[in-house]
Amino acid sequence: MKLRWALATVAFAVGGVIPLTAVSCGTVASPLSAAGQPLPPLTAAPARAGSTAPSSNCGDATLSSRPPVTMPIPGKMPAGSYLAAIAKRGYLRVAVNVDVPPFGSVDPDSGQFAGFDVRIAEAVGRAIFGASGHVKYRAVTNAERIPAIRDGDVDIVVATMTVNCERRTQVDFSAVYYEAGQRVLVLNSSPAKSLGDLGGQKVCAPAGTTSIQRIAQAPSRPVPYPVTNDSDCLVAMQNGQVAAISTDDEVLAGMQQQDPQTRVLPQSLAPEPLAVAISLQHPDLTRFVNGVLARIKADGEWTAIYQQTVGNALGPTPAPPPNRYRN
């Protein structure tokens, strides 16, 4: 009798409990669903294209091709030339920097491109079309300048670009349009008088430029601190991450204008001849740009552009750089 009851109880427990728990008493989990999980930040920034071509000795890199004896009349480009293709398209494509005042910047209010480089590009555009307003800009970082030409995205690059033999193997250059020099920007409070006083300290320059290479090779052994854009250097210096910035003096002058607590050291580390970069496939465009440069240097337009953009920030207006041709 007792055994029967015990058996009945067990049967009730097993037969009743298990199906009941399985159907309506199962433990309810509430994990965060896959769609509710956050997306972590992307850690790997895309690799930047630097100048990786082997260095080569090309003699004087600043020598360019001689302009045509008679420049084509604006609006009437010689048939079959690349210039005619540009004219047919209706606009000149130009790559510029936008964070290098007074050379290249975008006005925050109007959104218009402005600066010394932009004015040079405008002069080339006017010479092709006979009127202004036929230049379209694409903003590039320093490391993107050579790829922009090589990939045919733009016709010319006017972006504080230094001529050297290494780059000459990848793109063609016009005659020098501005004779800059690599100098050093420090805080007013810094005792440094030259790069030689900055051994072991961090010195900032944009990645993929001659400036960062020169910092790395300096005998005083400063620590190179590469960033994406020029202005990231000023941010780094204002936040105490670097002791100095070393790049073209015109760039440094723009930074000095943005932060009066800084000064540009007088020592010039190396001349930085700036030129317009053009594809090696369009020698007629290079000769044409050289013709435009020769004209504006001669007729005073170059001086007017300098005074309207750079002004007196670096002392008296210098003479335009000479035109030097290899043929």
Next chain:
Amino acid sequence: MIFSVASVGVGFDAPAGTVEHTRRWRRLRATTTPGLLRKCSVGLAVAVAMLWGVSLATITARHDAIQGMRHDSGPSFVAAQRIHDALSEADATVAGAFLVGGVEPATLRAAYDRSIATATQQLVDLDRTGVPARLRGPLTILSGQIPVYTGLVERARANNRSGFVIGAAYLRKASGLMQNTILPAADQLAAFDADRIHAGYMSATRWYHPALVIVFGGLALAGLVAVQVLLSRRTHRILNVPLVAATVLVTVSSLLILTAFAAERATLRDGRDHGFVPMTVVAQARVLALRAWADQSLSLIARGDGAVFDTDADATAARLNQVLAAGSALGGPDASTRAGLTASWRDYESTSGRVRRSASDVGGFQDAVALALGDGTPRFHRFDQQADTAVTASQRRFSARLSSADSVLGSLAVGTAVALALAALLVLAGLQLRINEYR
């Protein structure tokens, strides 16, 4: 009748004084009716007490788990999500305001200020509730880095007003800090609370809680029935009213507990499926959308250097599409609040695609900015408001479900304690009546 023989089959054929005789005699004494009844009364009282103990333990465990979710992990998960949301919104808003030009529009500045205020307020509330040591790290990052972020934004604004390009560089730095450091810390907070909610759900719905109630309730009931059968055979009285009442009480309280557990479980499931899950999914969608929007603004502000942001925007949009698909597959009573989300996002996406194309065109930059501000921003806000409504609806449902699950268990512990104590007393009283008859 005083020493009535328990079982007819037991005889005295063993000689007196032997060990065997003594053993049998003891067994007989123990099986005399009052002795047996006393044993039954104690046994039944213990069985009822055990049922009471089990039900108290299981009800309390569930109740505590729900209380923890209602007042601790639930609100702090929502707070962590709000912090994440508000900070993403601040970052996207400030980038959008930058696109406009030198002086940001007053509405955008006010929206940014509001977002930062919301985030810091939630952070203070979280801090006040006392946080476990594991969360010290992320909370320190949040409270330490938000002021750094706002400082960078102010420097960006001041420089932008002066027309200095370094303003854009400061903005990029601020956004990098937000996306790479501050928001992951907020994610850690939310993940911690999500784990706690998961654990709370498990503790509030253990399968063995009802199983234990069934086993112990069944044992108590079986005992009660067995004793009543025994009594009716031994004493020839059909009904023992107190025992019948105790049986009814035990049955009713066991069934009541099981029903309450099932109802609580169903309510919690509803809260999960129609509250918690849609809330987390749509909140994630909103955060992803804000990130993609900020990326677009930053890409335009960076002018030439937009590739990093475009890559991030692509990854974010791909993820967002998965999340939106998951969100629209959810269904439930608030499904209507989520119905338009995918279409609104597609609408914005088509504009942002056009913005991207014209920005990379030579000379198309100004058009891209005009398109992003004129067409993209209102479309984005339409999506954002829909997402906000959907998140709020799901949030409300989640907390309403938690509180109704709580109220199901609310008076159960007291009710069953009273009923089972009464049942135990009735058992003792009912058997004592019979035992007394033997004196």
